Amino acid sequence: MSFDKSRSAGVLASEIARLYTAALQRRLAPLGLSPAQFLVLSELWSEDGQTQRMLTARLGVEQATMANTLGRMERDGQIERRPHPDDRRAQIVSLTEAARALEAQATAVAREANAVVLGGLPVAEQELFLSMLGRIVSALRAGEGVPPS
Amino acid sequence: MSFDKSRSAGVLASEIARLYTAALQRRLAPLGLSPAQFLVLSELWSEDGQTQRMLTARLGVEQATMANTLGRMERDGQIERRPHPDDRRAQIVSLTEAARALEAQATAVAREANAVVLGGLPVAEQELFLSMLGRIVSALRAGEGVPPS
DNA sequence: TAGCATTAAACAGCATGCTATGCAATAATA
DNA sequence: TATTATTGCATAGCATGCTGTTTAATGCTA
Structure with missing residues (x-):
């Protein structure tokens, strides 16, 4: 009859997401x-000089969301946008020195925030939990997401 | 060194949350x-006539978030706010007829959206997964959240 | 009882996410 | 080659979430 939040995978996942984001934000703020900027940076740290389109595809957010986030990152001096040499529609997103310098620290605190989440389970179950999350994401992307045309 | 999104419990949970919300939204839109309105309604369906403070506590969001959501729900004709008989600061939030009529259908589609999420796992693992989510939420609330003073 | 603290809501301002549109540049095709 | 389709981004507008601040009503206490 009624809806039991405490047994809803979606509601529980959303709550974990909110608490994780808050924990990460507290650690990244200094x-x-x-959090969203960190994800973009982590992509650029592994490969600098990508187009907005590539970043959008790899992080799995909508193009407009990425455009907004990149706008804030440019405003905050984390990235620069330079014209694409071959395609005048596109731009190359590249790291500033300031952003390049943050990699080690930011990665460390992000790992910490994730450890806090996994810390809710005994070590013996953590690996299985990660595997389950991964399988669910794959299934949802395949089933509910936009079909890859 | 670098940050692996695909092994981050927080990132994966956030992605499941986004995909779940989208799936639920598609089903609730008709x-x-x-999604947020549904959660408030599900609380009111089980007990009508609560104050904003009670709803805030039970759904675990901030007071300002709840005030905004309730504002949209009032605008959309789902709830009414009436003065609290004993406390002139507070208001009683009660369901409109229209909102009361939606319970069965809305609950059904929400269950469906949750089934889609759990569907990413074999049935044998679903119960364990729910238990893990619940334990993590409890641990995060206790550890990182605002201490219950 | 006067004054301070607490509580219930509202409001302001911001970050992220989304959809829908619009625009310019590039590609494909009749 | 002229049209049409596609692609890469930007913008607008909205929902949800947050923090911080303000206001009004209540409660407590010296």
Whole structure:
């Protein structure tokens, strides 16, 4: 009859997401970063000089969301946008020195925030939990997401 | 060194949350409801006539978030706010007829959206997964959240 | 009882996410 | 080659979440 939040995978996942984001934000704030900015940076740290389109695809958010986030990152001096040499529609997103310098610290605190989440389970179950999350994401992307045309 | 999103419990949970919210939104839209509105309604369906403070505590969001959501729900004709008989600061939030009529359908589609999420796992693992989510939420609330003073 | 603290809501301002549109540049095709 | 389709981004507008501040009503206490 009624809806039991405490047994809803979606509601529980959303709550974990909110608490994780808050934990990460508290740790990133001293570095001048936000959670979404961190994700973009982590992509650029592994490969600098990507187009907005590539970043959008790899992080799995909508193009407009990425455009807004990149706008804030440019405003905050984390990235620069330079014209694409071959395609005048596109731009190359590249790290500033300031952003490059944050990699070690930011990665460390992000790992810490994730450890806090996993810390809710005994070590013996953590690996299985990660595996379950991964399988669910794959299934949802395949089933509910936009079909890859 | 670098940050691996695909092994981050927080990132994966956030992604499941986004995909779940989208799946739920698609199903609720024909009823004129949004995911956050559904959660408030589900609370009111089980006990009508609560104060904003009670709803805030039970759904675990901030007071300001709840005030905004209730504002949209009032605008959309789902709830009414009436003065509290004993406390002139407070208001009683009660369901409109229209909102009361949606319970069965809305609950059904929400269950469906949750089934889609759990569907990413074999049935044998679903119960364990729910238990893990619940334990993590409890641990995070206790550890990182605002201490219950 | 006067004054301070607490509580219930509202409001302001911001970050992230989304959809829908619009625009310019590039590609494909009739 | 002229049209049409596609692609890469930007913008607008909205929902949800947060923090911080303000206001009004209540409660407590010296």
